[in-house]
Amino acid sequence: MTQPLSRTGRRTGVVLNYVSLALLAFSIMASEYGWGSGWPIAGIAVSLILFILTFMQVYGRTGLWRFVHLKLDQLDEREVQLIHRSLRLSYATFTVMALLYILILNLSFDFLSDLRDPEGDFTLGNVIFIVFIYLSHILPASILAWSERRVLL
Amino acid sequence: MESRQLYNRIGVLRQEMGISRKELAAAIGVNYQTVGYLEREEYSPSLDLALRICSYFGLPVEMVFSSEPMPPLSREVLDLRRGQGT
Numbered sequence: 001m002t003q004p005l006s007r008t009g010r011r012t013g014v015v016l017n018y019v020s021l022a023l024l025a026f027s028i029m030a031s032e033y034g035w036g037s038g039w040p041i042a043g044i045a046v047s048l049i050l051f052i053l054t055f056m057q058v059y060g061r062t063g064l065w066r067f068v069h070l071k072l073d074q075l076d077e078r079e080v081q082l083i084h085r086s087l088r089l090s091y092a093t094f095t096v097m098a099l100l101y102i103l104i105l106n107l108s109f110d111f112l113s114d115l116r117d118p119e120g121d122f123t124l125g126n127v128i129f130i131v132f133i134y135l136s137h138i139l140p141a142s143i144l145a146w147s148e149r150r151v152l153l
Numbered sequence: 154m155e156s157r158q159l160y161n162r163i164g165v166l167r168q169e170m171g172i173s174r175k176e177l178a179a180a181i182g183v184n185y186q187t188v189g190y191l192e193r194e195e196y197s198p199s200l201d202l203a204l205r206i207c208s209y210f211g212l213p214v215e216m217v218f219s220s221e222p223m224p225p226l227s228r229e230v231l232d233l234r235r236g237q238g239t
Contacts, residue, residue, distance in 0.1 A: 075184075077202060
């Protein structure tokens with residue numbers, strides 16, 4: 001029988017998952033825009049392994065990924081309340097993240113010039129687009145992993 | 154709005170009937186973890202769920218739920234007997 005992860009273990013896993021996601025995205029962009037030689041490939045490999053491992057541990061093994069994607073009629077009233085709270089917080093967090101990203105883009109740092117199209121406008125880019133799609137799906141599960149004393153198995 | 158703490162005897166009644174949390178959960182239509190939350194009084198059920206629980210145990214609502222900490226059932230039975238003079 002598998003032992004459930006403690007809350008501290010889940011929180012560590014959530015942080016590591018986000019750190020590995022950020023490293024993965026940065027390494028892919030570094031490789032794409034030629035920001036370095038050699039290290040982006042190693043960065044992609046290491047961060048991808050860490051990302052998959054932490055995802056499996058925190059969201060797969062605990063059943064949180066499956067739980068937040070269940071249909072409403074498969075949940076009881078306490079679980080509906082739990083999902084509602086996590087979705088509400090996720091919506092607010094996602095909005096803040098998206099606005100911060102737009103703000104950073106508009107600060108016009110030199111190293112961000114690679115993210116501009118030939119007309120000088122910022123583009124979202126495939127990597128960031130995928131990161132935002134992932135975040136929109138994983139944030140509710142992250143909030144439950146972070147805040148709940150007991151998780152489903 | 155902060156909801157009021159509700160006390161209950163679900164754990165005692167379940168153990169008295171000799172059934173598991175999973176069996177009770179299946180009978181009242183919730184996840185077995187929700188039964189744990191109810192027993193620990195960490196979750197206050199809706200009126201619908203409370204009535205389903207009472208109906209399952211065959212007891213009136215005031216015997217299962219209260220807004221005040223509930224005395225042990227043995228104490229309540231004793232008080233009842235004393236009141237009847239038996």
